[in-house]
Amino acid sequence: MAGITSFSYRKFMHEFNPNALTFTEMISDFGLIYDNEKTLNLLKSDGSDKPLAIQLFGGSKETIIKAINVINNLNIDFDFLDLNLACPMPKIIKNKAGSFWLKDQEKLYDLMKDVVLTSKKPVTAKVRIGYDEININETVKTLEKAGVSFISIHARTRDQLYYGKPNFEVLKDIKKIISIPFGISGDIYTVSDALNALNLTKADAILVARGGVGNPKLFKNIDLALNNLPYDETLNxxxxxxxxxxxxxxxxxxxxxxxxxxxxxxxxxxxxxxxxxxxxxxxxxxxxxxxxxxxxxxxxxxx
Ligand SMILES: Cc1cc2nc3c(=O)[nH]c(=O)nc-3n(C[C@H](O)[C@H](O)[C@H](O)COP(=O)(O)O)c2cc1C
CATH class of the missing domain: 1.10.1200 (Non-ribosomal Peptide Synthetase Peptidyl Carrier Protein; Chain A)
Structure with a gap:
């Protein structure tokens, strides 16, 4: 989460579930290409937040590939390169970045196959269920064909921004469509939110975003519940x-x-x-x- 998932946040949260994958906030391709100090600071890690995915965003294949080459040459210990194909904010969309990529599957394939070829690390992607219309089935197939290893799906369209109920119903058949693992995101505030969404979608992973801010025990409790161990959600x-x-x-x-x-x-x-x-x-x-x-x-x- 931009402005939230600093190295300190990732390190702090990670102690509650050391098996969990952490993500940097979305990192600008231009920031990397132009050696911007603030951008480079967002990549700070001492390994205590691993496994770690670096999330990149950009609006053109050319600049994204250049930025990946910068990442390839940095001395950072990370595990996945994640592409942000989900951000709905106007200033990002204006630059054809984030969820704008979901509008054109051919362009998306052309981008992601080269991202996979360029990255030294396995590539993952963060998407929404669609831009204005739901097209998640097409998107996951495109990403799998391009060689992506894991997909995080925020179960809202771009038009929904961060409001309204996430639509996990439309993710019920994803497991039948692709064979790579996927995770789901959207309004995970309690253990039962996580279990219900997992039950419905048969997803391989659950992503905690706003629900974890101020409630780090949620990470631990979801993990306990998934391992059939007792957990207590009351906060002290x-x-x-x-x-x-x-x-x-x-x-x-x-x-x-x-x-x-x-x-x-x-x-x-x-x-x-x-x-x-x-x-x-x-x-x-x-x-x-x-x-x-x-x-x-x-x-x-x-x-
Ligand atoms: C302030 C804020 C910043 C976010 N920044 C990012 C980001 O940089 N990259 C990303 O993939 N998702 C980002 N998201 C989206 C979340 O990762 C998540 O998919 C979304 O909030 C839905 O989950 P939730 O309803 O449980 O919060 C952000 C969300 C918020 C609220």
Whole structure:
């Protein structure tokens, strides 16, 4: 998730389910080609977030291939190269990137076969069920034919952006259409959300996005449930404070206090969404927190 899945976030979340695959946020092809420092910082990792997929986005085959050559020559330990064919945001679509690729299957095939040939690592792809119309069956076949190894499917169309219910029904037959593994994404907030979506689609993997922000135990609980082990979804206030402090410590170390606190203003309140009487503290975290000391004081006052 852009703006969220920093190295610190991946490292922190990974401790809750060390078998899980993590993804960088979408990385710009131009940022890599022009050696942009901010872009290169998004690729930071010390291996503690592995297995790791680097996610790339771009609007032309030429620039995407150039960017993959840059990645091939960087000294980073990662496992998969993931192509973003899913982003719905206007500034991305304007450049024919993200989910724009889903509109033309011939172009998509032409891109992905060369991506697979160029990348040193196995290639995976993130897609939506369609752009304006649902065409996921065609898309998965195109990607398999191009040599893609794994597909993550966000069960919404581009037109739905991030709203409305994900449509897992249309993914019921994907297993019959392709033989490569696929994962599913969309509104996974609880263990039962994950199990229901997996049951319906017979997917090989489940992707946790917004539901994991502020609820790292969700990763562990899904894994426990899939292994038929007992799990407890209730969140405990002191545990949540401890998790937030751990994540904040990592983020401050990675980005410095100022930048980290500005990101934490968006993320920290989510750790306490389900607690009664948390409203005052959530708004302090979102609006008044300007240092690590503020964070600690707000958490100390919240009981
Ligand atoms: C703020 C935000 C940023 C996102 N950035 C990315 C991204 O960089 N790459 C990507 O593949 N998906 C991105 N997504 C989409 C999520 O990975 C996920 O597919 C989508 O949110 C649906 O899952 P959810 O309903 O469980 O959140 C982003 C979503 C959000 C909310």
């Amino acid at each position: 206030l002191s545990e949540q404070k401890e998790y937030l402090l751990r994540f904040s410590g990592l983020l401050i170390e990675e980005l410095g206090e100022k930048r980290a606190i500005s990101i934490l203003r968006g993320i920290a309140p989510k750790f306490f969404l389900s607690f009664p009487n948390s409203k005052k503290y959530r708004s302090l975290l979102a609006q008044k927190m300007s240092s690590k000391e503020d964070l600690i004081n707000i958490l100390n006052d919240f009981n």
